[in-house]
Amino acid sequence: MSSSAITTTMSIPRPDAATAATSAADPFDTALISRLIKEYHSETGGSAPASSGPSGSLGDFSGITPGGSPPPVHPSIPAPLDTSKKESPAHYAFGEPNPDSWRLKGLRGEQLDPYPGGAQDSHSAGDGASYYFLPDSREPARATVPTYSVPDAGLPHFGSPFAKAGSPLAGFDVEKVRRDFPALHQKVNGRDLIWFDNAATTHKPQSVIDAISLFYERDYSNVNRAAHALAKRATDIYESGREKVREFIGAGDADEIIFLRGTTEAINLVAQTFGRQRIRAGDEILLTTMEHHANIVPWKMLSEQTGANIRVAPINDRGELLLDQFASLLSERTKIVAITHVSNALGTVNPLQEVIALAHAYGIPVLVDGAQSTPHLPVNVQALDADFFAFSGHKIFGPTGIGILYGKREYLESIPPYQGGGSMIEDVTFSKIIYAGIPQKFEAGTQDIAGVAGLAAAIDYVQGIGLSSIAAYEHELLEYATAEIQGIPGIRQIGTAASKAGVLSFVVNGVDSEKVGTYLDEHGIAVRAGHHCAQPSLRRFGVETAVRPSFAFYNTRQEVDVLIRALHQLPKR
Numbered sequence: 001m002s003s004s005a006i007t008t009t010m011s012i013p014r015p016d017a018a019t020a021a022t023s024a025a026d027p028f029d030t031a032l033i034s035r036l037i038k039e040y041h042s043e044t045g046g047s048a049p050a051s052s053g054p055s056g057s058l059g060d061f062s063g064i065t066p067g068g069s070p071p072p073v074h075p076s077i078p079a080p081l082d083t084s085k086k087e088s089p090a091h092y093a094f095g096e097p098n099p100d101s102w103r104l105k106g107l108r109g110e111q112l113d114p115y116p117g118g119a120q121d122s123h124s125a126g127d128g129a130s131y132y133f134l135p136d137s138r139e140p141a142r143a144t145v146p147t148y149s150v151p152d153a154g155l156p157h158f159g160s161p162f163a164k165a166g167s168p169l170a171g172f173d174v175e176k177v178r179r180d181f182p183a184l185h186q187k188v189n190g191r192d193l194i195w196f197d198n199a200a201t202t203h204k205p206q207s208v209i210d211a212i213s214l215f216y217e218r219d220y221s222n223v224n225r226a227a228h229a230l231a232k233r234a235t236d237i238y239e240s241g242r243e244k245v246r247e248f249i250g251a252g253d254a255d256e257i258i259f260l261r262g263t264t265e266a267i268n269l270v271a272q273t274f275g276r277q278r279i280r281a282g283d284e285i286l287l288t289t290m291e292h293h294a295n296i297v298p299w300k301m302l303s304e305q306t307g308a309n310i311r312v313a314p315i316n317d318r319g320e321l322l323l324d325q326f327a328s329l330l331s332e333r334t335k336i337v338a339i340t341h342v343s344n345a346l347g348t349v350n351p352l353q354e355v356i357a358l359a360h361a362y363g364i365p366v367l368v369d370g371a372q373s374t375p376h377l378p379v380n381v382q383a384l385d386a387d388f389f390a391f392s393g394h395k396i397f398g399p400t401g402i403g404i405l406y407g408k409r410e411y412l413e414s415i416p417p418y419q420g421g422g423s424m425i426e427d428v429t430f431s432k433i434i435y436a437g438i439p440q441k442f443e444a445g446t447q448d449i450a451g452v453a454g455l456a457a458a459i460d461y462v463q464g465i466g467l468s469s470i471a472a473y474e475h476e477l478l479e480y481a482t483a484e485i486q487g488i489p490g491i492r493q494i495g496t497a498a499s500k501a502g503v504l505s506f507v508v509n510g511v512d513s514e515k516v517g518t519y520l521d522e523h524g525i526a527v528r529a530g531h532h533c534a535q536p537s538l539r540r541f542g543v544e545t546a547v548r549p550s551f552a553f554y555n556t557r558q559e560v561d562v563l564i565r566a567l568h569q570l571p572k573r
């Protein structure tokens with residue numbers, strides 16, 4: 001297995017002096033090192049040595065080697081160095097680089113012995129692999145996540161009620177798709193389970209379950225931090241997952257993809273980094289009425305911390321954004337627009353192209369909450385020109401605990417990290433931290449590596465079907481269900497936008513939403529009943545709660561029929 005695919009901005013090279021001296025790729029990251037040296041000198045009051053390039057710069061490291069004047073902040077550094085006392089805590093109480101470390105020796109062009117105790121050079125672990133201590137090559141990671149059987153969009157059509165020859169649905173076979181989802185084939189309360197709670201979370205195809213199991217069974221390791229075969233595999237899985245997400249949302253660069261717990265964490269990250277850095281008292285944060293709490297609360301918290309004001313673009317009686325009013329709320333005070341792509345409570349698909357163009361006309365960046373769009377619609381962040389975009393793995397048939405933030409490079413590079421810890425640094429002392437580049441800067445600590453394996457498999461799965469087929473199928477299912485529900489007396493739909501995705505919220509006259517939810521559960525039908533973490537959306541329609549069936553591509557017209565029959569028989573108690 002080759003490791004050349006590994007991309008990392010952790011640019012500490014494996015200590016191989018021969019390569020270091022000759023490599024045109026500058027494996028010792030001299031830019032970083034000269035920065036370190038300059039920073040060290042400015043900290044200690046010394047003058048920064050002139051860098052003479054990759055192989056010459058180390059000779060000038062006198063400021064921290066025994067020959068130089070003793071650094072004032074580290075009086076205990078001995079001179080001359082006793083190389084037998086490597087990394088003595090007493091010597092390096094502030095955690096400054098050990099002047100005798102292989103890293104600095106390498107910088108000085110000295111011959112390195114990375115394993116002075118005689119340990120074997122494990123550059124190769126015996127299987128031909130060389131591991132991740134590689135120069136920071138920009139070569140994209142190769143996908144090594146195993147691929148699994150996914151529905152073949154080219155298969156003959158076996159009975160989708162919607163497919164017409166030549167349509168995106170030709171070849172889409174819902175019964176075949178359903179066979180990939182083990183959880184769908186169970187009884188609940190004595191009835192076949194009907195999963196209409198997809199806006200809350202989705203079930204997982206076998207390929208996703210297998211990808212996670214396989215990772216734990218075979219490839220499990222932490223990433224990046226060890227020179228062994230499993231670390232290499234785990235790192236490949238992790239980084240190829242990043243590349244898969246990049247391609248999935250049409251980002252230009254995998255470095256712009258940050259793995260996080262989900263949409264909520266992604267929005268909090270932007271609020272607490274971009275927001276704390278750039279938003280001041282009197283500035284404005286523009287949201288819309290139809291946001292999920294995950295795209296309200298972090299901004300409200302920020303406004304309380306900074307004195308900035310929240311402005312809210314209104315929606316009409318169908319649940320559509322009033323674009324002219326949105327435009328009229330934009331001003332030089334607006335510092336960010338944060339908007340959902342698809343409303344989780346109303347199903348509205350927002351006209352993002354127009355929203356973003358309007359905001360950009362004022363130079364205002366836009367964060368898009370993609371939690372409800374990525375499972376249902378093709379997304380291309382570059383075509384949209386979104387500045388930030390977030391989504392959650394569990395809503396797109398992947399695991400919980402994993403999601404992503406996309407951010408344009410210029411933003412991600414200029415905002416501070418969100419959390420501190422391991423894996424997100426280039427260098428640590430007790431007096432100064434140098435952060436890693438993006439995306440590592442935002443990925444402190446051990447990440448959900450299995451989650452990335454599962455997310456990558458989920459993306460493979462939906463791409464195997466095709467987002468256009470998914471969107472077309474769900475659209476027809478929603479239209480069918482909408483027409484049917486309108487025929488039921490006493491039901492009022494909440495959210496009737498012209499452009500909708502997969503959500504059919506409603507209230508029943510005289511019956512609590514929670515009671516309707518419980519009643520449907522008795523029929524094996526799982527729906528959400530409550531405020532859907534979108535209280536302002538529902539209050540816009542004068543209700544506190546609603547019942548929300550929400551559809552995915554594995555739902556069927558027959559399941560909708562069961563729902564409609566049950567609702568016709570709902571006791572008005």
Ligand SMILES: Cc1ncc(COP(=O)(O)O)c(C=O)c1O
Nearest residue numbers: 262263264292294344371372392
């Ligand atoms: C539109 C929207 N945004 C954000 C979220 C939060 O997602 P998560 O809980 O996965 O962070 C949700 C979840 O329901 C959502 O529907």
